[in-house]
Amino acid sequence: MLLGQSETLTEKDFVSYGKTQKDFIIRKGVGKNMGYKELKFEKDSVFLVTGAAGFIGSNLCEALTDLGYQVRALDDLSTGREENVKMFMDRPNYTFIKGDIKDLDTCMKACEGVHYVMHQAAWGSVPRSIEMPLFYEQNNIMGTLNMMEAARQNGVKKFVYASSSSVYGDHPVLPKKEGQEGNLLSPYALTKRTNEEYGKLYKSLYHLDTYGLRYFNVFGRRQDPNGAYAAVLPKFIKQLLDGEVPTINGDGKQSRDFTYIDNVIEANFKACLAPGDAAGQAFNIAYGGREYLIDIYYDLCKALGKQVEPHFGPDRAGDIKHSNADISKAKALLGYNPEYDFEQGIALAIDWYKENL
Numbered sequence: 001m002l003l004g005q006s007e008t009l010t011e012k013d014f015v016s017y018g019k020t021q022k023d024f025i026i027r028k029g030v031g032k033n034m035g036y037k038e039l040k041f042e043k044d045s046v047f048l049v050t051g052a053a054g055f056i057g058s059n060l061c062e063a064l065t066d067l068g069y070q071v072r073a074l075d076d077l078s079t080g081r082e083e084n085v086k087m088f089m090d091r092p093n094y095t096f097i098k099g100d101i102k103d104l105d106t107c108m109k110a111c112e113g114v115h116y117v118m119h120q121a122a123w124g125s126v127p128r129s130i131e132m133p134l135f136y137e138q139n140n141i142m143g144t145l146n147m148m149e150a151a152r153q154n155g156v157k158k159f160v161y162a163s164s165s166s167v168y169g170d171h172p173v174l175p176k177k178e179g180q181e182g183n184l185l186s187p188y189a190l191t192k193r194t195n196e197e198y199g200k201l202y203k204s205l206y207h208l209d210t211y212g213l214r215y216f217n218v219f220g221r222r223q224d225p226n227g228a229y230a231a232v233l234p235k236f237i238k239q240l241l242d243g244e245v246p247t248i249n250g251d252g253k254q255s256r257d258f259t260y261i262d263n264v265i266e267a268n269f270k271a272c273l274a275p276g277d278a279a280g281q282a283f284n285i286a287y288g289g290r291e292y293l294i295d296i297y298y299d300l301c302k303a304l305g306k307q308v309e310p311h312f313g314p315d316r317a318g319d320i321k322h323s324n325a326d327i328s329k330a331k332a333l334l335g336y337n338p339e340y341d342f343e344q345g346i347a348l349a350i351d352w353y354k355e356n357l
């Protein structure tokens with residue numbers, strides 16, 4: 001079920017972010033639901049994508065190289081997959097650096113001559129962060145600070161980085177809106193909130209244009225279905241295809257704003273093209289819908305032709321019951337206008353997994 005996210009913004013939405021609707025329409029062509037492929041950067045733009053061997057990073061590399069831009073890809077392959085790098089190695093506009101963002105020299109070299117950074121490298125997973133908080137501090141906070149510093153010293157134009165809906169913590173209000181954050185529930189969430197604070201500071205102190213993208217449960221092609229910390233959608237799809245019985249944590253009545261990967265690519269592109277006065281802030285990046293896990297489970301069964309009753313396990317520590325986004329800030333300030341709703345996205349994702357698993 002999708003909760004009504006209005007298709008067009010009202011004048012009130014624009015004024016609340018200090019813009020007039022007219023001003024914005026002229027600048028970004030809002031309302032046209034323009035996909036990322038229509039967006040244009042200068043011809044010889046150089047992009048650095050960190051976390052390039054991961055799910056979101058590899059999709060950004062693919063989109064950028066398809067469009068002919070120069071891409072430098074950085075990853076230490078700690079959780080990413082070599083296949084996500086090998087598949088681009090024969091593209092002349094793709095260069096891979098195997099390196100660790102915990103090392104400032106690596107970040108400095110990677111940022112040389114770069115115009116735009118799309119920083120995705122981090123360790124994900126709320127439960128894993130609860131098991132190893134020290135590593136998350138070093139990897140996700142120090143690593144991101146190294147990247148921001150390297151971007152600043154190299155005169156990078158725009159620094160767009162992955163934040164997360166987890167920064168909302170236990171704040172009860174739905175939909176989640178920037179400025180209404182509660183107590184954090186995991187070290188992972190703390191790393192993302194700290195990144196956002198540095199993002200704000202790097203804009204105000206050093207004039208680096210930073211844009212934090214608070215992703216809400218991204219899904220789609222190349223998301224890893226394997227391992228204890230895999231995301232729920234690819235995990236269920238793989239288990240059902242393999243004839244296994246999936247386990248739902250909790251009662252399945254939790255809801256999420258599942259966001260198709262192409263909407264996230266669009267958000268990264270649009271943040272790179274956003275004006276400097278929108279920088280130093282964080283933005284919800286989602287579709288603006290609300291899906292219940294139990295409904296999705298049965299929809300997946302139907303789509304895959306399976307009749308399997310799930311197991312139910314305990315709730316996961318650090319999880320919240322409901323999470324869906326108000327995306328009006330990203331619409332107003334970045335011109336974000338997601339093309340794919342959940343149904344369209346999940347149909348594409350299922351096709352991809354059927355062919356590729």
Ligand SMILES: NC(=O)c1ccc[n+]([C@@H]2O[C@H](COP(=O)([O-])OP(=O)(O)OC[C@H]3O[C@@H](n4cnc5c(N)ncnc54)[C@H](O)[C@@H]3O)[C@@H](O)[C@H]2O)c1
Nearest residue numbers: 051053054055056076078079080100101121122162215218
């Ligand atoms: N997928 C989601 O639903 C989601 C939701 C919210 C936020 N995010 C954030 O988006 C970003 C990308 O997520 P993803 O789903 O593609 O994750 P992913 O695990 O598939 O990719 C992350 C990549 O970062 C690399 N990496 C980790 N630490 C590194 C280091 N020290 N140096 C170099 N590379 C390193 C990993 O090897 C991996 O390839 C992450 O920052 C994540 O926290 C993702």
